[in-house]
Amino acid sequence: MSLTVMRQQWRHLAFLHYEFDPAQVQATLPDGFRVHTFQNRAFVGLVPFRMMNVRPIGLPAVPKLSHFLETNVRTYVIAPNGQTGVWFYSLDAESPTACRIARATFGLPYFPAKMSLVRRGNEFEYHCQRGTISSKVVVSTATELRTASPDSLEAFLLERYRLFAVRKGVVMTGLVRHEPYTFSDVESALVEDGLLSAAGFQIAPGQAPMHAVWSPGVDVQISAPTRLSA
Secondary structure, three states: OOOEEEEEEEEEEEEEEEEEOHHHHHOOOOOOOEEOOEOOEEEEEEEEEEEEEEEEOOOOOOOOOOOEEEEEEEEEEEOOOOOEEEEEEEEEEOOHHHHHHHHHHOOOOEEEOEEEEEEEOOEEEEEEEEOOEEEEEEEEEOOOOEOOOOOOHHHHHHOOOEEEEEEOOEEEEEEEEOOOOOEEEEEEEEEEEOHHHHOOOOOOOOOOOOEEEEEEEEEEEEEOOEEOOO
């Protein structure tokens, strides 16, 4: 059984997914990994959110280190041993320290960035600036919350409890544990994004995501990274 080493709170998550040819996604993955598809469809997600109370087990949160914004670009994979999970192309975060720690422990592709989140009622506006690469997302959400039905597209995209990364040539994996997401439909979404294109996935200016939902968030436990077993 994996050892829980960190607690985190993920808040105000916008899950924006674009559909791409499975072969295009497959070409971006490391050897031995296969793109995980839903009804033969492949997806790449843009996920901005707020990290809260990030801290090791048994220690308190630290101001300016435990609370920061983050934006992920990710897809879904089947590992060489058959396990399924998330593959990250990039993780931008406000905290340079958190970026260094995540790169050192997991080998995750974290980048320090300038970020902001503004809330206006049920509208959330996320900004991310990494050098010359920028992302702006504005979503307006419905008020009714629900959970994903088994075997639904929402369950496929949201309910992911394992991640993979390569650190110094070694494939690493880690578990995340949380209650199932509650989420609402996104009634409108404005996306002006360069993070997807930086990962090799071009979208048209202002192109709406194929699938978009918003979640108030979950409380999370993170396991220690381990080498992927056969």
